[in-house]
Amino acid sequence: MASATLDDVATRAGVSAKTVSRVVNGERSVRPETRQRVLRAVEQLDYRPNLLARGLSGAHAYTIGLVYDNPNAYYILAMQQGALSACDDLNFGLQMRPCNSKASALAEDLRDFVHRSRLSGLVLTTPVSERSAALQRLAAYKIPFVRIVSAARDPHDGFPCVYVDDRDAAYAITIHLLQLGHQRIGFLRGGKHHHASAERLRGYKEALRDYGVPPRKELMIDGDYVFDDGFRGARRLLDLAEPPTAIFGCNDEIAAGALAAAQSTGLHVPYDVSIAGFEDSPFSRHSWPPLTTARQRADIIVERATRMLIACIGGEDVENEGFNPELVVRGSTAPPRPKSRQRKRA
Amino acid sequence: MASATLDDVATRAGVSAKTVSRVVNGERSVRPETRQRVLRAVEQLDYRPNLLARGLSGAHAYTIGLVYDNPNAYYILAMQQGALSACDDLNFGLQMRPCNSKASALAEDLRDFVHRSRLSGLVLTTPVSERSAALQRLAAYKIPFVRIVSAARDPHDGFPCVYVDDRDAAYAITIHLLQLGHQRIGFLRGGKHHHASAERLRGYKEALRDYGVPPRKELMIDGDYVFDDGFRGARRLLDLAEPPTAIFGCNDEIAAGALAAAQSTGLHVPYDVSIAGFEDSPFSRHSWPPLTTARQRADIIVERATRMLIACIGGEDVENEGFNPELVVRGSTAPPRPKSRQRKRA
DNA sequence: CACCACGATGACAGCGCTGTCATGGTTCGA
DNA sequence: TCGAACCATGACAGCGCTGTCATCGTGGTG
Structure with a gap:
């Protein structure tokens, strides 16, 4: 009935809970052989980490925010779909958040949003992603984000992004x-x-x-x-x-x-x-x-951005990526x- | 920086954390005078309960799910808006979830969704709300829900709902x-x-x-x-x-x-x-x-349904409510x- | 061969809250 | 007047996980 916990997996795999935690979070220092044993147990028990416990305990909530300010319903829905599919796949939670990109305290609003839910990071869609002053502030607050921007080429400005030509x-x-x-x-x-x-x-x-x-x-x-x-x-x-x-x-x-x-x-x-x-x-x-x-496949673009964000949060290096809309x-x-x-x- | 916790409030109000918890959750047995003191402290510290801790500890996560299966983007967005505004107001979290209302295992899909995130309940929109077999199953699983249905009158079928004529x-x-x-x-x-x-x-x-x-x-x-x-x-x-x-x-x-x-x-x-x-x-x-x-004001209708659901979860009695679309x-x-x-x- | 650095693992505390149960004080009826 | 019933409150454990630090074994080095 109740779903399996870390301890259940640990018992089954014959290791400590902490080791299971390491495997689940893709940390380096686990022997491949041990990792295999743990992964097998995870699969057998259909273990899925409890986001609430993870969030309460860890430095962040393993949940990201999708931020938008767009009058276009189809566009937003497609983006939500894309973000949801990436999050489901990677065992992250998703918070969807309309906002006012013209607010002067945009960065502070977003910071509060992040802190309140201890979000791990944000996917910023246009035009929020273009408020460069706010981006600077977010970076200063140490809030990870990936943004979707309109550009012909990788902007190489130090902030990760998906760019659409x-x-x-x-x-x-x-x-x-x-x-x-x-x-x-x-x-x-x-x-x-x-x-x-x-x-x-x-x-x-x-x-x-x-x-x-x-x-x-x-x-x-x-x-x-x-x-x-x-x-x-x-x-x-x-x-x-x-x-x-x-x-x-x-x-x-x-x-x-x-x-x-x-x-x-x-x-x-x-x-x-x-x-x-x-x-x-x-x-x-x-x-x-x-x-x-x-x-423009907003769903695919946002899914990609979401995966990038989660990789960033996990400490991986990511490369910016470009998309080209096609003529119809x-x-x-x-x-x-x-x-x-x-x-x-x- | 970090936001106030129950203990902070308790210290300030000169009571135990548990009493603060009681006040915040609107439990009965607290002396009005004590309640006042606590509420003042809550306000002064701008305390907001941590949903993660609440969910981990309590029987449910103080978060509801909004379930939809509708091709209409504007409609969905309006509904999301309504649910979000109620949840923000009542310190609840919100999970938005598209689903397939025609799936034969609809009730089980929803149950898994609820259990995985320990959701407190569901707002079911049309046509999910019309799959009566699934509703019976959800009720059997003891999952609280409020549904939005199309009906001229209160259906009085034992399940809470908002009905639209x-x-x-x-x-x-x-x-x-x-x-x-x-x-x-x-x-x-x-x-x-x-x-x-x-x-x-x-x-x-x-x-x-x-x-x-x-x-x-x-x-x-x-x-x-x-x-x-x-x-x-x-x-x-x-x-x-x-x-x-x-x-x-x-x-x-x-x-x-x-x-x-x-x-x-x-x-x-x-x-x-x-x-x-x-x-x-x-x-x-x-x-x-x-x-x-x-x-049809989908936002208002869903906001109402969301408030009803949260009231239900809190053990209150609720009355079904009707809406009439107007000719334009x-x-x-x-x-x-x-x-x-x-x-x-x- | 003694020593150290390092990789792999585990023990343990604690995140912020709620459920359970215990406690002390008050009220009420016989 | 006394105990039962009840109300208001607090102590405490524990939800499931991660961060920190300790431990153990291994291989490389002078």
Whole structure:
């Protein structure tokens, strides 16, 4: 009924409880032969360490925190899934924590969160992971963390991270639009305080440059990662004297807003205007037409980050790792209408 | 630095640790005067019980589990928010757990989850809360739980619950459509194994009956709570010889699918066909046109359920409580076109 | 060969709390 | 008036684990 304890395993393996503890925690100084005996006993008894006891006794609770501040439900859920799967696998607990990344006392809020539950460390997702002052403070508090950032390359700044090349994916999307024949491509930017949005903007600009298309200020519109800003931004673009023939939204929700704006104006997507998003959230699959976008496997990315964090906590050296989102072409992008038939509204 | 312990509080209040424990846990037998002294000390030291120690020592871990099996990200997130806010407030921990409600060993999976973390109890959300065989087993395992169910009235079945009157809300939505002048109203049903979907269907039928409109088999289509089924179902409805002038989707995602189907067929919503959803998820606000729907405050409902559960665990008697979703009218519903102009496609 | 360093292991205390039981004081009824 | 019943409180052990330190055996070194 009650699950096996360290002592049960120790008795069965003919060693002391402390030795079992050593094996379970992957400490070095155990003879391979002893280790084998212990592992066998662990398996036979289906032993699983009691997180409560571990936490009470040890220096930390063998539990990590997943910290997010994001309006995107699908994204958060995917991240939770990824973190949960890593934690389950490695016998760690998981605390999920929404937070306010703009709070001035962010680092202190997180510190309290960590101390209260004696957390072993944090996985910081964007945009929390981009508040560099807070990161410094967390490091000063000796709180281990792994962060997920938007960068083309390993930042090599001393903090472990998983980096996602948003620039590259935005570049690919823009190239896709250019290859379809679009020359006037609107860009709806998301969250100024998200580094990812700057990276995506960069990818967009670099693609234009490589195709010899001059960037135009009036085609780039600021906003937040929300539907309404996508809607408003797209309206502004479509009301221009010379409106864009394609719109690239900085994430799927923005793109969904743009799609709604186009439809509310009587335009047909993709015939009158092409629309692309970013993220491959269900949004992009569940609109009509479904959105061309960039697939980001948040679950896999966060699972990786979680494993890195737990390795760090265990004192292992870890290497930063990069991910590339991939282009997903769906029905919301098509070649522009020939000039003569442009701007015809239903 | 390190936070205060029971002993610190005890010393300050001039009592034993056990007495502080009694006060903190709301046990009866403490003199009001002593209680006051202790509470003052607790406040002064900003004492918060250590969940790890509590769990290790006590019969349970002062932590509850939130169990869900739902494809709807917004819904889950809202529920998490609600549970978190109650737990934070009451010094309980929270474990969030997706699960497979169709698993035959559901009760045993949950039991293992509870035992492994020594959870104090579970909040069961739909459809997990509707697997009555599993509920019986959980009760037999002596696992406390509070469930959220779809019912017009307190079920009085001995298990505590929060009940949501889906029937009533579906009735209101259908009446809204009838009052606009619709006579042929399609119904896209969601998840057969969700009791809520049966309740919503019931509300739909009862509204038709009260308006003297005969229900028609061919206008009610089965499916799951997913976009694709909404899309396919709506296509089937719109392809009928005499298609409906309004479609009621069993949740917002289904309705979004129906919306996409209508648009993909060249129909204009709401002029050619009205569409209503259920749930008030961002989906319903972020489509074009935004969806008429029924607002369900999942966060508030789950917060209430969580408080009930914790009260139960503390040995208090609790009363079941009901919630009514409310009708939200948006742009996706309008009077049907006059007969002569119907079925004109763009 | 004596000595030391080091690797492998175990004994033991204690993390912060609650459950159990004991204690002393008070109240109540016969 | 006395004992039973009861209330308020405290002493103490122990939940399952890890950190610290002690112990023992081994191999290398001068």
